[in-house]
Amino acid sequence: xxxxxxxxxxxxxxxxxxxxxxxxxxxxxxxxxxxxxxxxxxxxxxxxxxxxxxxxxxxxxxxxxxxxxxxxxxxxxxxxxxxxxxxxxxxxxxxxxxxxxxxxxxxxxxxxxxx
Amino acid sequence: xxxxxxxxxxxxxxxxxxxxxxxxxxxxxxxxxxxxxxxxxxxxxxxxxxxxxxxxxxxxxxxxxxxxxxxxxxxxxxxxxxxxxxxxxxxxxxxxxxxxxxxxxxxxxxx
Numbered sequence: 431x432x433x434x435x436x437x438x439x440x441x442x443x444x445x446x447x448x449x450x451x452x453x454x455x456x457x458x459x460x461x462x463x464x465x466x467x468x469x470x471x472x473x474x475x476x477x478x479x480x481x482x483x484x485x486x487x488x489x490x491x492x493x494x495x496x497x498x499x500x501x502x503x504x505x506x507x508x509x510x511x512x513x514x515x516x517x518x519x520x521x522x523x524x525x526x527x528x529x530x531x532x533x534x535x536x537x538x539x540x541x542x543x544x545x
Numbered sequence: 546x547x548x549x550x551x552x553x554x555x556x557x558x559x560x561x562x563x564x565x566x567x568x569x570x571x572x573x574x575x576x577x578x579x580x581x582x583x584x585x586x587x588x589x590x591x592x593x594x595x596x597x598x599x600x601x602x603x604x605x606x607x608x609x610x611x612x613x614x615x616x617x618x619x620x621x622x623x624x625x626x627x628x629x630x631x632x633x634x635x636x637x638x639x640x641x642x643x644x645x646x647x648x649x650x651x652x653x654x655x656x
Contacts, residue, residue: 461642463643463644471648471649472634472646472647472648472649473589473634473644473646475643475644475645478642478643522588522589524589524644526642533577533579533591533594533638534591534638534644535591536581536588536589536590537588538587538588539588539589
């Protein structure tokens with residue numbers, strides 16, 4: 431298994447600003463992902479964070495709005511840029527090993543409120 | 546693409562009642578299937594999983610069987626407790642290792 435921590439756990443931000451969320455895994459993992467969970471909704475995958483290369487974004491999400499870094503096998507960041515109230519959500523990091531048998535482990539999430 | 550459908554609406558039931566949450570999926574291949582649980586104020590936790598047809602995942606009294614013929618993975622528990630109150634998400638793992646989630650069901654267990 432893997433233990434995942436995220437910082438910050440929550441934040442309240444002003445419109446137009448940016449916030450960077452950090453995700454740390456306690457072991458080396460192959461896969462890291464970023465999800466968004468809007469109030470009362472399910473989880474939507476934003477992107478796959480690739481170590482040493484650009485992230486792979488899902489339809490509807492772009493690098494300019496959600497730049498992602500993954501400098502090594504245990505750490506990733508997600509930035510929410512030029513925020514608007516519609517970005518208010520919980521952002522979750524997950525990690526796992528490649529292969530069909532293994533589950534993904536999730537961080538506790540970052541609760542973002544944009545005023 | 547692959548997708549997961551969960552039954553609509555929250556589920557409210559009394560302690561010791563039988564719980565069923567329906568989950569069906571659409572997939573081109575043979576995905577792994579998962580149930581995740583999110584307790585109030587906490588992150589997502591894996592509850593159980595099944596990786597091939599007819600597998601039964603179980604944990605904490607919860608069970609789900611991978612039914613390929615009906616493309617289903619329904620979650621069941623014979624006697625719920627107040628502490629089972631949470632949101633339950635069904636998910637499948639696609640070939641590219643991404644997870645597709647259902648909308649989730651809030652379960653409220655009344656003493």
